[in-house]
Amino acid sequence: MTFPNESANEHHASQAGTMKLGDLTINRLGFGAMRLSTNGMRGPARDPEIGRAVLRHAVELGVNHIDAAAFYHSHDGSVRANTLIREALSPYSPELVIATKVGPLFSESGPVQGSAADLRALVEENLKELGLERLDLVYLRIGMMEPPHGESLAERFEALAAMREEGLIRHLGLSNVDTAHLAEARAIAPVVAVQNHFHIAKRDEVAVLDACTEHGIAFAPFFPLGGGWNTLNDPRQARVAARHGATVSQVALAWLLALSPITLAIPGTGSLTHLEENIAAGSIILTPEDLADLDSTGEERQ
Structure with missing residues (x-):
């Protein structure tokens, strides 16, 4: 693997800059934990020792923001992302911010949306697995892939806000929401981050990004590299990558x-090589020509 400009050992997550989550400062290039336990949402278990090694190396490379969830685990439940995080990184550095999300309930028939009454057990599950007395950031996830327009989140967000007042949660976020959901939640309690499905080939959440920018809220897309779908195959991306000696993922x-200065990147991987590749992306400075190519919607230039 060739890394742009420098050797992989010289790259650090801080090269991507920093962002505030309430009173917490994080590097904008973080780590998503979904692929630690399995290659996907519910696949076969991965080697837990490799997962722990990836986590330790991520922290060595400057990652101080890890995005997790109790429902990130192998199909048989034998390897769980939260457990790997605790085993690899506890006792935690005071600079490390661990975010998690609650809302969906999973069964053999698939995910369903939990009610406000279900959220305490989900928060307590995350606390126990991570070995924490307070969670840094908890996202309320509604729906799975696309925002459920017109659906109220008030009762569920009020339940999380009450747990924040109790001291179980430090900061609150939202996932898979539209601008109306964001406004509804902000009328109840402060929102420090939003996670929606968004990446270079899927840009239909710009209204939510704009609302986050207006209010100084971090925007941390899930599936920043497409989530395993073959989305990073545009020749314009390949052309920009060639200019930088980089990969299209970088x-x-x-x-x-x-x-935007409020965007965060939380790529996930269960591979040490891919981890280093992702961290190296933080040192790539795109030029105006690069950005024009990537934003072009016209026919491919010859």
Whole structure:
């Protein structure tokens, strides 16, 4: 693997800059934990020792923001992302911010949306697995892939806000929401971050990004590299990657970081090589020509 400009050992997550989550400062290039336990949402278990090694190396490379969830685990439940985080990184550095999300309930028939009454047990599950007395950031996830327009989240967000007042949660976020959901939640309690499905090939959440920018809320897309779907195959991305001696995945992360000062990138991987590749993306500075190419919607230039 060739990394842009420098050797992999010289890259650090801080090269992507920093962002505030309430009173917490994080590097804008973080780590998503979904692929630690399995290659996908519910696949076969991965080697837990490799997962722990990836986590330790991520922290060595400057990652101080890890995005997790209790429902990130192998199909048989034998390998769980939260457990790997605790085993690899506890006792935690005071600089490390661990975010998690609650809302969906999973069964053999698939995910369903939990009610407000279900959320305490989900928060307590995350606390126990991570070995924490307070969670840094908890996202309320509504729906799975696209925002459920017109659905109220008030009762569920009020339940999380009450747990924040109790001291179980430090900061609150939202996931898979539209601008109306964001406004509804902000009328109840402060929102420090939003997680929606968004990446270089899927840009239909710009209204939510704009609302986050207006209010100084971090925007941390899930699936920043497409989530395993073959989305990073545009020749314009390949052309920009060639200019930087980079991969198209690195360009996708660099584009996300260049898009706005409030965007965060949380790529996930269960591979040490891919981890280093992702961290190296934080050092790529896209030029105006690069950005024009990546934002072009016209026919491919010859």
